[in-house]
Amino acid sequence: MFNKVQPKQGAQETQKIQTITEAMQNFDVRFPVPGSQNQTGSILAIDCEMVECENEIGASVQMLARITVVNYNGYVVLDQYYKPRFKVINYITRISGITPQIIKDKPVYNDFEKSKLQLLFKDKTIIGHTLKSDFDAMEFNLEDYQTRDLMKVDFLKLDEGSRFKKDVFEQGQHSSEVDARAALFIFRKFRNEINLYYKQLDWEKDKQQKQNSKSAKKNQKKQQKVPSKQQRSKKSDNSKQQNEKSQEGQDTRKVQIQKKAISKKKSQ
Template identity: 30%
Template sequence: MPPLKKGGKIEAKDVAPNWKVLQMKLKEEEANAPPKEKKEIPFKSSKKKRKVNDTGETEIPGAKKMRREEVPVTGEDKEKGELTRVIAIDCEYVGVGEGGKDDNLARVSIVNEGGKIVYDKYVRPKMKVVDYRTAVSGIRPAHLINASRFEDVQKEVHKIMEGRIVVGHALHNDMRVLALSHPRKLTRDTYKCKAIRQLLNPPVAHPSLKLLASKILGIDIQQGEHDSIIDARVALRIYLNMKAKWEDEIKRYK
């Protein structure tokens, strides 16, 4: 500090040089000081964690679910598609044996989860056809002239179904004429679903596909000859409409 003048005052001209020296020292100390550690603030995402449901689909909280139940129910759509985790199947039969009372497989149709055709073949019955049941089955003699062998169709359908969720109506009948079986946990039969039966008023123990289509989907089917592609699509559409309740019912009874 500069010496005091008489009267205890310090002249400004004496302070200025010393003040500049002090400022220079402070700058040097600041430059030589070790760098300060930056405090890391943990990153917190504003996005909610996405959940994956039992079918392997990603659920996005707050997001509108895509409406997949609008599967076409027309038989005019012949577009083919790839196999998916969920498929729907329907079969048509002809009458064999005494009086044509026994069933033989005559057609198999399978669609994917989008309702696109993945398999559709006429099948040569193993026994002589007594009744084509055309009014219901839609099967005519011309359909079976160049039809596939039963054993070939059986193998192909078994391979398609393997490991997949199979949807249909009264699937026990289709499996019977195919001489196949499918794991119960992978079977979704609109004929047996309790959640579906509860929607009917009055309740029906074993509802027809025609009734379910009318009550649940509000559409009329099977006005004349049946079409296995249409019936497979209808069963699939019912499943997709009822999927949440249906899968919840399955989980409760596992």
């Protein structure tokens, strides 16, 4: 379904890929991969490189120019360049590594290309770093997919994962293959901790949703108990009428008592 693209790699990119691959192999020797093949087969690491474009209303937008997808075993499933459908106003080459020559004859990223990525991501857990920007570039809704975003994992800022992230993600020109492999390596190294962290996030999210639902039902009951202005007015009118009838009844009884008293006095 996908064409496996093998772009020309610079010395820096090749060296980084080799370093990450060796680190992953050494780690696997010391700590065998946990879980079944079915579990590991459902995991993909991705990274995207974007260029700045001008859309149909003249606004600046970041659009997809390259995506790399790596499976759990470190094999490149997809490494594809795209030509944006809008006019490119900045290739951001010093960060993205993208030049006009690289994407000149590449396929336009359109609905057909999007559908292929959607099929590839179906029923998968997507690993990456700052995935929100990647999913925006792919024009996907992040909430529609199961993800593990390393940027959100707080504890990775406190140990060797932080130094590794900084070396790969924050220095020099980026490569989507390097970044995807780096994200995969960090995930494999801290897999249990990251999954536990996300379970905690899911639990807190579920708890908040239940609290919100409970509060909404409570407010709804309060609103049902509190009479509307029209109901209060009607109740007030009914009460007034009842008071008037009660007063009339009291006046009638007084008159009857007075008549009886006068009649009794005359008879004496």
